Amino acid sequence: MPAVSVQAEPFDVAAEMAQLAGSRTDIGAIASFIGLCRADDGLAGMTLEHWPGVTERAISAIVQDALARFPLTGCRVIHRYGPMRPGDGIVLVLAASAHRAAALEAVGFLMDWLKTKAPFWKREDFHDGSHRWVEAKADDDAAAARWTPG
């Protein structure tokens, strides 16, 4: 099981959790995050563009960083690309650890860096056929910056 998948297909949270836990008995905590497509005013869905190859490597680097920073027994990131409908899962992050703080913090860390470092671009697709590229948020940069000392 690779730690990172970039795929068009939906993901199965329960199957991914079971894979991450396997038959290990040293895991005390599994934290997870799922990012979903919302139906904000008039939104029919979203389309995610990525940079094949480079996106996978960028996420793998973030995962390595998380594994170095937190005492994890494992983690898993699945990020989808292509068209999404409201309610669809876009991203799944799982982190397992002996203790809860490491698992929860690792998930926050992975999400903050995914938002600011992984080459994905979201396009909002409206019911009237128009489109709008989502703009990056200063909030997201601030969230990622809190993991950088100083």
Place this chain on the structure above:
Amino acid sequence: MPAVSVQAEPFDVAAEMAQLAGSRTDIGAIASFIGLCRADDGLAGMTLEHWPGVTERAISAIVQDALARFPLTGCRVIHRYGPMRPGDGIVLVLAASAHRAAALEAVGFLMDWLKTKAPFWKREDFHDGSHRWVEAKADDDAAAARWTPG
């Protein structure tokens, strides 16, 4: 669907996530935490004791606090009691929100307060038939205290 269940039976994470999301399309984030029974040195399992009625009310009060503090579309807490084997899920916390920070923080908040406020007592059961009641951790009090201003 009540927000809180205290039960002997295992829980189904995927079913609980699906229930929490329902057919809503205003949820952008679902964060979760699962606490599992570990097999630390010689541990055959754990037994959780609780105070029927009072435990449910204590958790409901913590959930109300989380709903007042974070902009959530919903949350769900399932805490089991009785005998657990290594690998078994003991507690499940889910929080859904339009945005990721609220969902992740609410899960951390709920776990910190469950650890320090909900009347559960864990007994470690060893392979040699001996038992040991788990002692409360100062760490857990400190984790809960970070949510209290001042």
Place this chain on the structure above:
Amino acid sequence: MQILYFAWLRQRTGIAEETVSPPPEVTTVGGLMGWLATRGPGHAAAFANPGLIRAAVDQDICGPDRPLGSAREVAFFPPVTGG
């Protein structure tokens, strides 16, 4: 007055609950603990270190100075360890 015991208090006393009628000079939760400790060796072991014990009067968590008043139920338990 109904007394409830949880976790190692239940294990040491050997009972989950009992009905008691403490004498009138027992007026606080702390006083009740001292009086219960005299009911037998299991009770003495359970209440040997009152600093490790939490209490609730009629399901309201309180310290040892809490007056018993007309309490119907007093519960004794260690600090919680769930989650």
Place this chain on the structure above:
Amino acid sequence: MQILYFAWLRQRTGIAEETVSPPPEVTTVGGLMGWLATRGPGHAAAFANPGLIRAAVDQDICGPDRPLGSAREVAFFPPVTGG
């Protein structure tokens, strides 16, 4: 030299990639952006606001001052919005 466009840069230029041979006076990523902007109205629209554009030379993210050197691939894209 291979040029890649993502998101609204791809949409405005109308192409995902193209092969170009910039003149020798184009020596930096910023210079390349200015030169690419002259290739047509779509390119001009795409590069109208260079401050909104991120670049990567041979898949290494960089600022506009980065020398092109012997770069084989330069990618242009908006700030990322995944997660």
